[in-house]
Amino acid sequence: MLSATLPTTATGTTTSKEARNLYCLLATSLLSLLFILSFSSSTNPASSSSSSGSSPFALSSHHLQQQQPNSLTPTPPSIAYFITGSNGDSERILRLLFAIYHPRNQYLLHLDLTANQSQRHQLALSVQSVPIFRAVQNVNVVGKADFAYSRGSSAISSTLHGAAILLRFSSSWDWFINLSAADYPLVTQDDLLHILSFLPKDLNFVNHTSRIGWRESRRMKPIIVDPGLYLSAKSDIFYVTQKRELPQAYRLFTGSASAILSRKFVEFCILGSDNLPRVLLMFFSNMPSSLASYFQTVLCNSQEFKKTTVNHNLQYVSWDKPPRQEPCILTLNDFDEMIHSGAAFGSQFLQNDPVLDRIDEEILNRTAGKIIPGGWCISDSNNDPCTVWGDTAVLRPGPGAKRLEKRIVELLSNGTLHVNQCSETLTEEDSQTAQNVTSDQNSVD
Ligand SMILES: *[C@@H]1O[C@H](CO)[C@@H](O)[C@H](O)[C@H]1NC(C)=O
Ligand SMILES: *[C@@H]1O[C@H](CO)[C@@H](O)[C@H](O)[C@H]1NC(C)=O
Ligand SMILES: *[C@@H]1O[C@H](CO)[C@@H](O)[C@H](O)[C@H]1NC(C)=O
Ligand SMILES: *[C@@H]1O[C@H](CO)[C@@H](O)[C@H](O)[C@H]1NC(C)=O
Ligand SMILES: *[C@@H]1O[C@H](CO)[C@@H](O)[C@H](O)[C@H]1NC(C)=O
Ligand SMILES: CC(=O)N[C@H]1CO[C@H](CO)[C@@H](O)[C@@H]1O
Numbered sequence: 001m002l003s004a005t006l007p008t009t010a011t012g013t014t015t016s017k018e019a020r021n022l023y024c025l026l027a028t029s030l031l032s033l034l035f036i037l038s039f040s041s042s043t044n045p046a047s048s049s050s051s052s053g054s055s056p057f058a059l060s061s062h063h064l065q066q067q068q069p070n071s072l073t074p075t076p077p078s079i080a081y082f083i084t085g086s087n088g089d090s091e092r093i094l095r096l097l098f099a100i101y102h103p104r105n106q107y108l109l110h111l112d113l114t115a116n117q118s119q120r121h122q123l124a125l126s127v128q129s130v131p132i133f134r135a136v137q138n139v140n141v142v143g144k145a146d147f148a149y150s151r152g153s154s155a156i157s158s159t160l161h162g163a164a165i166l167l168r169f170s171s172s173w174d175w176f177i178n179l180s181a182a183d184y185p186l187v188t189q190d191d192l193l194h195i196l197s198f199l200p201k202d203l204n205f206v207n208h209t210s211r212i213g214w215r216e217s218r219r220m221k222p223i224i225v226d227p228g229l230y231l232s233a234k235s236d237i238f239y240v241t242q243k244r245e246l247p248q249a250y251r252l253f254t255g256s257a258s259a260i261l262s263r264k265f266v267e268f269c270i271l272g273s274d275n276l277p278r279v280l281l282m283f284f285s286n287m288p289s290s291l292a293s294y295f296q297t298v299l300c301n302s303q304e305f306k307k308t309t310v311n312h313n314l315q316y317v318s319w320d321k322p323p324r325q326e327p328c329i330l331t332l333n334d335f336d337e338m339i340h341s342g343a344a345f346g347s348q349f350l351q352n353d354p355v356l357d358r359i360d361e362e363i364l365n366r367t368a369g370k371i372i373p374g375g376w377c378i379s380d381s382n383n384d385p386c387t388v389w390g391d392t393a394v395l396r397p398g399p400g401a402k403r404l405e406k407r408i409v410e411l412l413s414n415g416t417l418h419v420n421q422c423s424e425t426l427t428e429e430d431s432q433t434a435q436n437v438t439s440d441q442n443s444v445d
Contacts, residue, residue: 073194073197073395074197074198075197075393076104076193076194076196076197076392076393076395077104077173077174077175077193077196077197077201078104078105078106078170078172078173078174078193079102079104079105079106079173079174079175079176079177079192079193079196080105080106080107080108080163080166080170080173080175080176080177080263081100081105081106081107081108081177081178081179082108082110082159082162082163082166082176082177082178082179083096083097083107083108083109083110083179083180083181084110084111084112084148084158084159084162084178084179084180084181085109085110085111085112085115085180085181086111086112086114086115086181087111087114087115087116087119088115088119089111089115089181090111090115090119090122090123090126091351092181092182092351093109093111093123093181094123094126094127095352095356096179096181096183096184096185097109097127097139098366098369098370098371098372099184099185099359099360099364099366099372100179100185100189100372101132101139101189101371101372102189102190102193102374102376102392103132103136103138103376103389103392104193104392104393105138105173105189106138106140106166106169106170106173107138107139107140108140108141108142108162108165108166108169109123109127109139109140109141109142110141110142110145110146110148110158110162111123111141111142111145112145112146112147112148112158113145113146113147113228113232113234114147114234115145120141120142120143120145123141124141124143127139127140127141130371131387132371132386132389138170140165140169142161142162142165146158146161146228147227147228147229147234148228149226149227149228149237150257150289150291151224151237151288151289152224152226152227152228152229152237152288152289152290153224153226153228153229153284153285153286153287153290153291154226154228154229155257155290155291156281156284156285156290156291156294157229159178159291160269160270160281162178163176163261163266163269163270164270167263167266167267167270167271173263174196174201174262174263175196175201175260175261175262175263176260176261176262176263176266177258177259177260177261178257178258178259179258179345180258180347180348182347182348182349182350183258183315183345183346183347183348183349184345184346184347184349184356184359185344185345185346185359185363185364186316186338186339186341186343186344186345186346186359186363186400187344187363187400187401187403187404188363188364188365188372188374188397188398188400189372189374190374190375190395190396190397190398190401191397191398191400191401191404192344192400192404193395194395194397194401195397195401195404195405195408197395199408201262201263201264202262202264202265202308203262203308203309203310204259204260204261204262204265204295204299204305204308204309204310205259205260205261205309205310205312205313205314206255206259206260206261206295206296206299206309206310206311206313207255207256207259207296207311207312207313208253208254208255208296208299208300208309208311208422209253209254209255209311209423210251210252210253210300210422210423212252212254220246220252220254220287220293221243221244221245221246222239222240222243222287222288223239223240223242223243223244223286223287224237224238224239224240224286224287224288225237225238225240225286226285226286229285237288239288240286247283250276250280250297250301251297251300251301252293252297253293253296253297253299253300253301253422254292254293254296254297255292255293255296255313256292256313256315256317257289257291257292258313258315258345258347259295259313260313260314261295262308265295265299265305265308268298268302268304268305269295269298274302276298276301276302277298280294280297280298280301281294284297299422300422306421306422307421309421309422310411310412310417310421311411311420311421312407312411314343314344314345314404314407314408315343315344315345315346315347316330316338316341316343316345316346316347317346317347317348318330318334318337318338327347327348329348329349329350330346330347330348330349330353330355331353331354331355332353332354332355332358334346334355335355335358335359339363339403340403341407342403342404342406342407342408343404343407344404346359363400365398367384370384370386371384371386373385373386374386374395374396375390375391375394375395375396376389376390376391376392376394377389377390378390
């Protein structure tokens, strides 16, 4: 898998060694599985129903299935994560990966072109050195990287590139989530997968609004040229002196760059025969910060998908004072509020900030340098329960699932969902702005 995206990595030479390691691992896990089986059958002989299990390791544990019978919960979904970072972000990406890892998911790591190829190579080697990543083969590194200027439009092409690779790698994921190296989870993967398993798989969680406000003059009408699309060295975005009018053929929506998108919608954007995603792609190619508007505008202008949008990306962000242009850096002071918010992810954190250690300890139950434990980790070792793995369909949701459930129930409640869904109703503020736009345009003419 790795060699598919990173052709320079010599995977061939290590195969036999890997196979041996894997064999050792499987042997160890079988041994302790036998131990668990004998233990559980002696304490609880009544429940010995066996299950075929969809685990890629074909190992399933009776012990764990007693705790959480599969029949009561739907099959957990699978998430495809695309994680992007820049020069020097490898460590943050790895820490984030460890904190959101689950064998059911797919992970694609992207160090953008501001990082050199040796960092990408190093990242791939670090990934290769983790036994579970090697065994499941669900973590990959983009070998041919892109620029992703968040103030330009290259971020859209980079996100679509990531989504396209993930579509090809696995036919089984249900949602696509784009994260940056500065993001961190606020619930465990077991919490998230557990809650998502009760939701329709066509929901898209996307902050969106048609009240464009201050963004109109600063983001919608200016014309930019993003050098990330045509230069091979980092260079500044430049603004064209002319401005353009807002489109009439469709309505613009804007929101935030991070979203949770359904597989169906991602396929619509990348493989679909409807031309809307492509037309908008070209329209947004010279608009500032257009990733924050692209998916929103495609979703809300599509009859098929506008009914599937939920107006929240399940991410916690703290804003500066109005006009809310820049998200603040989250610190220990924000801990209570961000956990309380019931969000699944927080953004943005500084590298190795103490608040991340507190999240690891109190929320994720993760030891430094280890993978976040979940229902699939069945080793008895207190040191690292994830050295032996069982059925990946077994989840152990904790308090985070309750918080997330509450948040999602609020979002999906009768009033909230439809009122906030791609709403086109003009508020008084909007019509004011519309008038001001007209007068602006007159003065330009
Ligand atoms: C790549 O970047 C890293 C970090 O900036 C630096 O230490 C290293 O020397 C660079 N390697 C090459 C081959 O340029
Ligand atoms: C997304 O929307 C929610 C609810 O409107 C808001 O609280 C949050 O700050 C927004 N996030 C971003 C990144 O805009
Ligand atoms: C945290 O993980 C340890 C094993 O690493 C486990 O024994 C303990 O029960 C876990 N605590 C919670 C609250 O899940
Ligand atoms: C849900 O909203 C619809 C449309 O607004 C309304 O007709 C219906 O009575 C509401 N149902 C409940 C249970 O509030
Ligand atoms: C529109 O312009 C008027 C005066 O020209 C100003 O008072 C008002 O605040 C503006 N409204 C908005 C939403 O910018
Ligand atoms: C390409 C890319 O990284 N896009 C966005 C992914 O999501 C984060 C926020 O979580 C954005 O900041 C990135 O620009």
